[in-house]
Amino acid sequence: QQQVKQSPQSLIVQKGGISIINCAYENTAFDYFPWYQQFPGKGPALLIAIRPDVSEKKEGRFTISFNKSAKQFSLHIMDSQPGDSATYFCAARVVEYGNKLVFGAGTILRVKS
Amino acid sequence: EADIYQTPRYLVIGTGKKITLECSQTMGHDKMYWYQQDPGMELHLIHYSYGVNSTEKGDLSSESTVSRIRTEHFPLTLESARPSHTSQYLCASSDSSLNTEAFFGQGTRLTVV
Numbered sequence: 001q002q003q004v005k006q007s008p009q010s011l012i013v014q015k016g017g018i019s020i021i022n023c024a025y026e027n028t029a030f031d032y033f034p035w036y037q038q039f040p041g042k043g044p045a046l047l048i049a050i051r052p053d054v055s056e057k058k059e060g061r062f063t064i065s066f067n068k069s070a071k072q073f074s075l076h077i078m079d080s081q082p083g084d085s086a087t088y089f090c091a092a093r094v095v096e097y098g099n100k101l102v103f104g105a106g107t108i109l110r111v112k113s
Numbered sequence: 114e115a116d117i118y119q120t121p122r123y124l125v126i127g128t129g130k131k132i133t134l135e136c137s138q139t140m141g142h143d144k145m146y147w148y149q150q151d152p153g154m155e156l157h158l159i160h161y162s163y164g165v166n167s168t169e170k171g172d173l174s175s176e177s178t179v180s181r182i183r184t185e186h187f188p189l190t191l192e193s194a195r196p197s198h199t200s201q202y203l204c205a206s207s208d209s210s211l212n213t214e215a216f217f218g219q220g221t222r223l224t225v226v
Contacts, residue, residue, distance in 0.1 A: 043217030105155040
């Protein structure tokens with residue numbers, strides 16, 4: 001119930017291509033779905049987030065698509081760049097448990113130039 | 114850049130030693146969290162705090178303890194370090210009144226030899 005399942009585990013994309021990372025959840029109490037980007041040796045940093053009453057949110061080259069009925073959400077990185085190479089984590093927040101975040105397992109993205 | 118600081122960044126210590134990982138935030142956030150992350154793996158919540166004098170165990174059992182005597186400070190202590198404690202420890206904070214996302218520190222990479 002508390003899990004967030006993320007796929008793929010790793011992803012290699014050519015520069016200029018589209019990177020797509022998918023996540024699925026079971027707990028309908030989740031009310032906030034952020035994506036975090038983590039570079040080696042750094043802590044995760046918020047990239048973009050969405051609430052379940054919105055089906056899509058776009059910020060620059062990053063878009064979250066949210067399908068409430070399927071309990072799935074995904075991150076799309078358009079025009080992927082080598083600087084986007086990082087580990088991406090989807091997460092879900094549970095209000096009833098002190099706004100704790102439950103994280104997916106992470107996707108290691110490598111963008112080849 | 115989020116104002117949350119962790120020290121030390123790296124720590125190599127012998128088995129049986131007592132260690133304290135420091136975490137401080139200057140944002141006045143009420144909620145603070147400790148996550149454990151093995152290399153390339155997901156983040157697991159080990160402790161969280163709603164505010165001063167509040168501490169709760171997270172989803173992943175941990176032999177560490179925490180304290181929250183001041184709003185800005187949330188140290189994590191291991192009374193007797195073991196090699197199984199080798200991991201990266203990430204501290205985070207959030208503001209429940211503003212419903213902000215969690216901001217992460219850069220982490221402490223702990224190695225117990």
